[in-house]
Amino acid sequence: MERRRSGPDVDNLTSSTSSRAENIVQPELDWRSPPPTFTLISGRPLRIAISRWRVRRRERVEVASDTDDDCHVLSIALRRTRKELFIGGKSVWLGGVRDEMLLTGPKRGVWRATVEGGCDFLRVFLPQTLIAECYAEAFGGGPSDTISMFGVLPVTDLRLRQLGQTFKALDGYDPIAGPCFADSLGLAVGLRLVELACGAEEALANGKLARPQITRVVSYIEDNLAQALCLLELSEVAGLSRVQFVRQFKQATGQPPHAYILQRRIERAKALLKNSDSTIVGVALDLGFCNQNHFARVFSKTVGMTPGRWRSLQS
Structure with a gap:
């Protein structure tokens, strides 16, 4: 097995965005393997991992991995490239168009890829815990076993493509509001995958946050503006699931949580x-x-x- 690491073949993120403390998009040092989980100051990890994999060499480069995982992965081509993916020795995908997206299910066995002329990919790793959370939200209960919804599937669904494009904005995004933004996007992608694979409608509560819940959440945000807040913290304060909290918070305030947090930080700065x-x-x-x-x-x-x-x- 050949694995390309940072160096002349595979490039890290630029120095302005490579610090783990500053950017939740991490360099993908091992091909098709999630980077270390981004951990907030509070000690809570993000539920998703986001990496960027770049190959600068013009000649043909081959990468491979035989490590199993339980992640569903959304890969987004950030530039025109020629990449071929092989699973078990069989060619399953040939990509070359900018903004083309590929969805893969949990990895089993030997995966191999060849790249000609360099490439630049953003990859979103959705762990089994997040998929199970979205499944439970849609069906009212958790799955009895590991969920594997897709093998290898080019993304054609418009809504999923729009969510994927939004992930590109996270590279270098504000590190305080960024985790909440990433959490929200991860949940939206997970729910959409469950809908597409299982034919499920989003089973979400139509109620609104009660005034005491709004007061608790807003007060918590105001008291912790200098910290990176995640959806899990805020949903626990509200006493709701993460999916329910995101929807109901936007209904109550007119903004998603990450945008509200950023606005309040700027208003505090002005004061x-x-x-x-x-x-x-x-x-x-x-x-x-x-x-x-x-x-x-x-x-x-x-x-x-x-x-x-x-x-x-x-x-």
Whole structure:
């Protein structure tokens, strides 16, 4: 078995996005193997893993893996490439178009791939725990055994393609709101896969968050704005499943959780910039940003100007 690692053949993410503390999209060091689970400051891991696999060499490169896993995997071609996938020695997929997506079920036996002219793939690993959670949400109970919904399937479903495209925005996304964003996307993909494979309608509660639940969740977010929050934490505060919480939170606030968290962090930053003598770097660190430059990028993207410019206009 040949495995290509980082070096002249397979490239890591760029230095600006390779830090585990800053980016939930991790370099895929072993082909078709999930990267280490991204763990929040609170110690809670993300339910999904996201990797980026890049080959820069122009000549033909071969990779292989014989390690079994229980993940469903969505692979997205970020550039035009020529890649052929073999399972048990049989060719099962030949890709070459940018934004083409491939869905594979749990891996068993020897998988091998050849790449000609380099490639760049974003890969989303959906573990069995997440698929089982989505299955239970759709059918009212957990499965009795490992769920294997697909072998190798090019993605043609429009809704699944749209969700896959959204995953590309997570590379370099804000590390505080990013985990909540990734959690939400993972759940949406898992539910869609269960719908497509099992013919299930989404069995979701139509109720709304009661006022005490809203108050508890909002207060929890306000008290922990400087930390990376995940859906599991917030859904536990609300006393709902993760799927129910995402839907009902958006009904109650008009925004998905990750967008609400980011908005509240920016509003808190504005208050500190306007009403305190804190330096910009002090505000950035108080709100959990990695550094002043990271804070400035997020603030500028949301507000339309730098923190320093915004502060000067207030005075």
